[in-house]
Amino acid sequence: xxxxxxxxxxxxxxxxxxxxxxxxxxxxxxxxxxxxxxxxxxxxxxxxxxxxxxxxxxxxxxxxxxxxxxxxxxxxxxxxxxxxxxxxxxxxxxxxxxxxxxxxxxxxxxxxxxxxxxxxxxxxxxxxxxxxxxxxxxxxxxxxxxxxxxxxxxxxxxxxxxxxxxxxxxxxxxxxxxxxxxxxxxxxxxxxxxxxxxxxxxxxxxxxxxxxxxxxxxxxxxxxxxxxxxxxxxxxxxxxxxxxxxxxxxxxxxxxxxxxxxxxxxxxxxxxxxxxxxxxxxxxxxxxxxxxxxxxxxxxxxxxxxxxxxxxxxxxxxxxxxxxxxxxxxxxxxxxxxxxxxxxxxxxxxxxxxxxxxxxxxxxxxxxxxxxxxxxxxxxxxxxxxxxxxxxxxxxxxxxxxxxxxxxxxxxxxxxxxxxxxxxxxxxxxxxxxxxxxxxxxxxxxxxxxxxxxxxxxxxxxxxxxxxxxxxxxxxxxxxxxxxxxxxxxxxxxxxxxxxxxxxxxxxxxxxxxxxxxxxxxxxxxxxxxxxxxxxxxxxxxxxxxxxxxxxxxxxxxxxxxxxxxxxxxxxxxxxxxxxxxxxxxxxxxxxxxxxxxxxxxxxxxxxxxxxxxxxxxxxxxxxxxxxxxxxxxxxxxxxxxxxxxxxxxxxxxxxxxxxxxxxxxxxxxxxxxxxxxxxxxxxxxxxxxxxxxxxxxxxxxxxxxxxx
Amino acid sequence: xxxxxxxxxxxxxxxxxxxxxxxxxxxxxxxxxxxxxxxxxxxxxxxxxxxxxxxxxxxxxxxxxxxxxxxxxxxxxxxxxxxxxxxxxxxxxxxxxxxxxxxxxxxxxxxxxxxxxxxxxxxxxxxxxxxxxxxxxxxxxxxxxxxxxxxxxxxxxxxxxxxxxxxxxxxxxxxx
Numbered sequence: 001x002x003x004x005x006x007x008x009x010x011x012x013x014x015x016x017x018x019x020x021x022x023x024x025x026x027x028x029x030x031x032x033x034x035x036x037x038x039x040x041x042x043x044x045x046x047x048x049x050x051x052x053x054x055x056x057x058x059x060x061x062x063x064x065x066x067x068x069x070x071x072x073x074x075x076x077x078x079x080x081x082x083x084x085x086x087x088x089x090x091x092x093x094x095x096x097x098x099x100x101x102x103x104x105x106x107x108x109x110x111x112x113x114x115x116x117x118x119x120x121x122x123x124x125x126x127x128x129x130x131x132x133x134x135x136x137x138x139x140x141x142x143x144x145x146x147x148x149x150x151x152x153x154x155x156x157x158x159x160x161x162x163x164x165x166x167x168x169x170x171x172x173x174x175x176x177x178x179x180x181x182x183x184x185x186x187x188x189x190x191x192x193x194x195x196x197x198x199x200x201x202x203x204x205x206x207x208x209x210x211x212x213x214x215x216x217x218x219x220x221x222x223x224x225x226x227x228x229x230x231x232x233x234x235x236x237x238x239x240x241x242x243x244x245x246x247x248x249x250x251x252x253x254x255x256x257x258x259x260x261x262x263x264x265x266x267x268x269x270x271x272x273x274x275x276x277x278x279x280x281x282x283x284x285x286x287x288x289x290x291x292x293x294x295x296x297x298x299x300x301x302x303x304x305x306x307x308x309x310x311x312x313x314x315x316x317x318x319x320x321x322x323x324x325x326x327x328x329x330x331x332x333x334x335x336x337x338x339x340x341x342x343x344x345x346x347x348x349x350x351x352x353x354x355x356x357x358x359x360x361x362x363x364x365x366x367x368x369x370x371x372x373x374x375x376x377x378x379x380x381x382x383x384x385x386x387x388x389x390x391x392x393x394x395x396x397x398x399x400x401x402x403x404x405x406x407x408x409x410x411x412x413x414x415x416x417x418x419x420x421x422x423x424x425x426x427x428x429x430x431x432x433x434x435x436x437x438x439x440x441x442x443x444x445x446x447x448x449x450x451x452x453x454x455x456x457x458x459x460x461x462x463x464x465x466x467x468x469x470x471x472x473x474x475x476x477x478x479x480x481x482x483x484x485x486x487x488x489x490x491x492x493x494x495x496x497x498x499x500x501x502x503x504x505x506x507x508x509x510x511x512x513x514x515x516x517x518x519x520x521x522x523x524x525x526x527x528x529x530x531x532x533x534x535x536x537x538x539x540x541x542x543x544x545x546x547x548x549x550x551x552x553x554x555x556x557x558x559x560x561x562x563x564x565x566x567x568x569x570x571x572x573x574x575x576x577x578x579x580x581x582x583x584x585x586x587x588x589x590x591x592x593x594x595x596x597x598x599x600x601x602x603x604x605x606x607x608x609x610x611x612x613x614x615x616x617x618x619x620x621x622x623x624x625x626x627x628x629x630x631x632x633x634x635x636x637x638x639x640x641x642x643x644x645x646x647x648x649x650x651x652x653x654x655x656x657x658x659x660x661x662x663x664x665x666x667x668x669x670x671x672x673x674x675x676x677x678x679x680x681x682x683x684x685x686x687x688x689x690x691x692x693x694x695x696x697x698x699x700x701x702x703x704x705x706x707x708x709x
Numbered sequence: 710x711x712x713x714x715x716x717x718x719x720x721x722x723x724x725x726x727x728x729x730x731x732x733x734x735x736x737x738x739x740x741x742x743x744x745x746x747x748x749x750x751x752x753x754x755x756x757x758x759x760x761x762x763x764x765x766x767x768x769x770x771x772x773x774x775x776x777x778x779x780x781x782x783x784x785x786x787x788x789x790x791x792x793x794x795x796x797x798x799x800x801x802x803x804x805x806x807x808x809x810x811x812x813x814x815x816x817x818x819x820x821x822x823x824x825x826x827x828x829x830x831x832x833x834x835x836x837x838x839x840x841x842x843x844x845x846x847x848x849x850x851x852x853x854x855x856x857x858x859x860x861x862x863x864x865x866x867x868x869x870x871x872x873x874x875x876x877x878x879x880x881x882x883x884x885x
Contacts, residue, residue, distance in 0.1 A: 013802050020810030021798035021817055023745025023785045030744040108739065109730040182749040182757055182868050183811040231747070231811030232868050265750040464809025464869050596805045596871060603870025628754035628866060635863040635872075637856075642873040 047621030083306035097270030155325030160294035164285025183231020189251035195222030204500030273341025312347030345664035356672035382554035393584035426681025432669030439499035466593030478518035504661025572696035601666020719787025756865035766822035785814030808869035
């Protein structure tokens, strides 16, 4: 079934815009509650060890302190699969910054001041926190995130690579990145005899409810999670983190009293997940005409001792290009650190930096145009599964991008152009891709009100993605009514089950459920009520149906990213005056907010390329630049022109809307396009992100120098 | 220690008792229930808490409430006249200059104050490079090109990456 696009595809203003521009949209911490108490968390100051003494007397004596939580008296938790959530259950410390306690007080000022008075003594142990390609703990996980195979092998890469006339064999590194949504992770928790009420910023309210119910041995029906607005997330609010557990513990110690808890920005670097640093070896062996004969992508990355998160970094190469001989592998090691987690396009983001940098290196080695090299290696079917693509328009994106960007006039010689001020100029290109994920389990309720209006309810999330608006457009078209007749409700466990806003799967999963419920409602209205609205209205709830094409086709979105850079030859400063992306992602539901999704992804990709890096002090086992002054995210002045163009793409197989997820596609490939442009400008190939000034300060007379540090 | 102070917020006078450690931001949010200024970093590094303090933009998280007894404050909520939005707010919606909306009230207050700074002839870090563009007709008022807007708005971080929409929204209000 497909639906006719009327509201879909339009430029529609965000429905929550008027509230957001005035600051009236309420985020979790702002939930109106009576007489709240405040929580402040206490963190371990050793990376590994045992707590040997705790002195809470001074803190407890402070007027206004309601409770001090430590492992001595904290509520016992039922063990769950995520060891990071099992805080305050023993005297063991598993990483520096792990929660070891909390202070609950009448005001936030008292809580924070009293927290400084709690004394812990430790017996520290040796810690192991540095990711190395030869780390003795490296192992092959059973699978990697997204349920992908850990390794994939076709043919004989070593032999084909050895025999290839042109070869690239390089190692690329990406940094530790933290999500840093501007809204910190916050909770308002109220524990009463009736149950537990949580206001949190969440990408998955039903998932959070399930986790909390399991941990605290509660009937899920007695836990309500509300999250109408989320102030950015980028993957960090998909799964619950220890801050939520600490807040619920605090609420349980002061029953009936709402407890407000906001992570200070500094604590977000240890409590809310991060993108693992990666070390990636890429091998590309090609014939003289550019055809890739051998492709290898071997990834080393980290996880923690408390749980395993293995990022799927080498998976995009399984889809991108032809090569009869191919191998991808993932190896992880468990370190005494917080656990990495999902961050915007896990796998594709770091993996495509390496692969698309290597493709640029191969183009240089072959003396071929990097756009044409990619076109030469375009597969007819998914290279590893052999399935046809539902739609694949990478070549169209590359061609359209090249045309719009003015690529044809490019002289490929590195260090050949300067502007009037003597700055080196360069341009670069990279491809991007993202899978079409579809999460089973969502249900939607559609109710026709007696006055002819429709209420559509699903516990989906709007993190700024615009899903509230896009789902309204989908519902309107599914019901064949104007969008202003539809009221969409989301972000609360009192609404029908919705899967999480992850893997850019939201619109596919939630939208398909809404289309199904709308179709059934229309059918019932016709068959039972002759098309006339019954006096009491009519309500239908339906689950997302199976997609009969799911196994027949490989489903992906694709795109091409172009970057222009200016580099100061004296200081190594890099500016990015222009980014241009062309994307083929099926039907775009809302042309306005959809463009913003891609634009935001590209901007985060620029930030990843040039600015962001969480710096670990190996002596402490801690990220030392843990605030927004030291962990640089792109500011307004760092971003120039960013153009987003969509290639028209009709895909009848992905879902009834013909849409593909766009929340993550835009960050994929941006860093490679910028790194490739920097190479073109300077002759310096930076394989270790971020591209900081020091990596570009090489003698004028030494073009082509490689930077590995 | 507590202190009694008066704050005039969005045109309404409030008498309140605050802990002397309470920031202006917490006084607004936790004492007066004004959710318009946001807490992103509590360290003056993100700009989400920006308010007009005596007519100028300020990070309310870096300011102790007790030090501003009697002060006049305007938040993004106060820029609007009820449901009637300020032109900057309308431009942000029109240009989709935000996504999650959490930095947005701060961005908008900052943008409104920034245009006043330009009108008053205040230079920015990049103005000097553009000295030649200060013309006889415009006097000392800097030419508000995109680079000026970007520079002057760089105290307000947007993690969703809406900068490329924020700049044209502000430019439109500036009458460019």
